[in-house]
Amino acid sequence: MNIALLLSGGTGTRMGGNIPKQYMEVSGRPVFTYCAESLFAHKHIGAVQIVAAPEWQEEIFRQTKQVIGEEMWERKFRGFSLPGENRQLSIFHGLENIGEYGDDQDYVLIHDAARPLLSPKQIGDCLSGAAGHDGAMPVLPMKDTVYYSEDGCTVGKLLDRKTIYAGQAPEVFLLGKYREANRRLLPDRILAVNGSTEPAVMAGLDVAMIPGDERNFKITTRADLERFQKIIQEM
Numbered sequence: 001m002n003i004a005l006l007l008s009g010g011t012g013t014r015m016g017g018n019i020p021k022q023y024m025e026v027s028g029r030p031v032f033t034y035c036a037e038s039l040f041a042h043k044h045i046g047a048v049q050i051v052a053a054p055e056w057q058e059e060i061f062r063q064t065k066q067v068i069g070e071e072m073w074e075r076k077f078r079g080f081s082l083p084g085e086n087r088q089l090s091i092f093h094g095l096e097n098i099g100e101y102g103d104d105q106d107y108v109l110i111h112d113a114a115r116p117l118l119s120p121k122q123i124g125d126c127l128s129g130a131a132g133h134d135g136a137m138p139v140l141p142m143k144d145t146v147y148y149s150e151d152g153c154t155v156g157k158l159l160d161r162k163t164i165y166a167g168q169a170p171e172v173f174l175l176g177k178y179r180e181a182n183r184r185l186l187p188d189r190i191l192a193v194n195g196s197t198e199p200a201v202m203a204g205l206d207v208a209m210i211p212g213d214e215r216n217f218k219i220t221t222r223a224d225l226e227r228f229q230k231i232i233q234e235m
Contacts (some may be wrong), residue, residue, distance in 0.1 A: 061073075129208050137209060138169070
């Protein structure tokens with residue numbers, strides 16, 4: 001079974017405003033419902049676990065069920081997990097809860113609620129790309145010239161951009177191996193993790209790279225939100 005872990009526990013402090021970015025409305029519905037709809041509707045996703053703070057869980061329940069229908073919600077939704085001190089600890093909480101009903105050989109697909117433009121093709125490509133591997137992640141090649149700096153003030157050297165990629169989401173991992181890779185980082189090292197694939201790389205897991213989707217950007221700033229609004233209005 002393929003299980004989606006939707007991360008909706010972030011506070012969105014860089015955006016400003018009174019509510020986290022994933023709960024802001026665009027075209028009459030919260031941002032998180034766009035990717036939630038894609039995950040619930042995908043034929044190769046058998047279950048969905050959602051990380052969210054308690055005060056937002058009722059909103060997620062109400063809004064998502066309205067978008068996808070009660071039958072789909074009841075069939076695929078497995079439960080809420082509590083956010084952690086950082087993103088990776090939130091993921092670990094979700095993995096622990098998924099472990100209560102999932103099998104170690106299941107694949108877990110991890111996605112951010114603030115990446116609303118998740119296409120069915122990208123979900124399918126990620127799942128297909130993980131087959132025969134411990135995991136898979138979508139990446140984008142670097143278009144700009146990339147430099148390394150030791151102090152952040154002066155240029156140290158030019159990096160070969162042909163060997164550097166920007167990671168995206170969703171990332172897919174074998175549940176058992178990935179959960180154990182995260183458990184090894186407890187209690188402190190997991191707090192320094194910046195990307196979902198980092199624990200897998202640290203554990204020596206085999207993670208395949210697949211082509212990413214430039215439209216599947218993360219909403220971080222007000223400009224990102226406005227860009228998403230424009231895309232939705234043009235669809």
